[in-house]
Amino acid sequence: MIFPLSIVSLLGLVCIALLASPWPYLAPGAVLGLVGFAVLYRKPTWGLLGIAALVPFEGFFKDSSLSGSKLIGASLAVILMLQLAMHQIPAERLRSNIWRYLIWFMVLYFLSLLNTDDMGMSLGHLRELSVGLILFVITLLIGRELNLDLFARLVTLAVSATCAMAMFSTKFQDQGRAAGLLEDPNAFAMLIAFAVPLGLLLIIRSPNLLHRLFWGGCCLLLLGGMTKTESRSGLVVLALSLVIGCWHYRAQLTRIRPRHLGFAMLGLAIVIPLAIYAMPAGYLARIQSLSVLSAGARGHDDESLGRRASYIVVGSQMIRENPLLGSGPGTFPLHYATTGYAKAFSANRKIGDLYRRAHNTYLEIFSELGIPAGLLFVGMLALGLYNLIRARRAWMQRRDWEQADMMTHLGVGFLSLTLFLMFLSAPNQKYVWIMLALTSVLRLKAEQAPLVETRA
Structure with a gap:
């Protein structure tokens, strides 16, 4: 592949501008960037x-x-x-x-x-x-x-x-x-x-x-x-x-x-x-x-399983309310935070504990x-x-x-x-x-x- 001369010229001008700027120590980084760009241009699979x-x-x-x-x-x-x-x-x-x-x-x-x-x-x-x-x-x-x-x-x-x-x-x-x-x-x-x-x-x-x-x-x-x-x-x-x-x-x-x-x-x-x-x-x-799954998981048996069960309950309710287009991408935490489950399973009532994601990509996409x-x-x-x-x-x-x-x-x-x-x-x-x-x-x-x- 032929490396475009315009890209070489552009990066060369960037190097010259950096040398004349108050940050001349950044110029070697531009050179390394040019070398890396050239390598990726010839071998793009290396980037992947x-x-x-x-x-x-x-x-x-x-x-x-x-x-x-x-x-x-x-x-x-x-x-x-x-x-x-x-x-x-x-x-x-x-x-x-x-x-x-x-x-x-x-x-x-x-x-x-x-x-x-x-x-x-x-x-x-x-x-x-x-x-x-x-x-x-x-x-x-x-x-x-x-x-x-x-x-x-x-x-x-x-x-x-x-x-x-x-x-x-x-x-x-x-x-x-x-x-x-x-x-x-x-x-x-x-x-x-x-x-x-x-x-x-x-x-x-x-x-x-x-x-x-x-x-x-x-x-x-x-x-x-x-x-x-x-x-x-x-x-x-x-x-x-x-x-x-x-x-x-x-x-x-x-x-x-x-x-x-x-x-x-x-x-x-x-x-x-x-x-x-x-x-x-x-x-x-x-x-x-x-083993509690056979009898139904309860929060006091296993907090993690109980929390995941609450995600399913909230997600199912969201699907019933908006079955065609959902509530919007990324909005599951917003709906979960308004439920009693958020407070029940929050250890310290921090914002991050209240606004929880579904921990289930499929449930999240169906509900959102x-x-x-x-x-x-x-x-x-x-x-x-x-x-x-x-x-x-x-x-x-x-x-x-x-x-x-x-x-x-x-x-x-x-x-x-x-x-x-x-x-x-x-x-x-x-x-x-x-x-x-x-x-x-x-x-x-x-x-x-x-x-x-x-x-x-």
């Missing part, structure tokens, strides 16, 4: 990989208006617009079967925005959602060149690093629960659940024992981090992911001989008691508290945007999962087992994200929007690959 790697570390920049991921994302957006304008990237790459749901979802979103109960809260919600939409478009444009193996490595390493930080330092914990660099332990558990299938794939694909041990150590850190989060939803999602993985590799399980079962049972006999012993007592208590928009959002995610299933099937028809395995592990990771949205209010989660765009890209790439001719 950088954003994916920086997601677990966003807490470092929570008090800053400018973070690494924002800077990379803004640069990528400008670069891709330039490349589209100069026809260096074909506009056909924007094609995706996700658009049929996303366009109508955004139409209903803006109609709900016009009818909102609080314009300030809705505009803040739109600003957050726009980050995911920009990442969706960026991934559509450059997803075909994305190195999926490197993507898996960076995500696994980044999340594993934050797991190590959270396990061995109370600074990265929230009331004893690991939160990494995020504010919510469940949000941290979501990242771990997404990274575990990718880490297991790296173990399977490792070329030698040393690599296998390294990625195995990363997976142990991920599992330890999940335990330290004390997330019940994370435990359920992780168990489901492992079951799906065993089903995918069921053909390889037939290679296990009776003599191997003894070693496997011995390993389980050692690992399971050690895991139970190392598991925090609070986590065991939280898991045992799920209406039933039609909620159905479109669910359909969008379901279509993404279906895209990965079709991509896996296409690679299996072409006898490319490595690509089929990659689709399986990415599919399990994406499924983990969609399931976790039932326990978190995260409609702008970066991995969700990157993976959503990637599903259609990977399906098109798989179906356009030539079929392997079978010999008679």
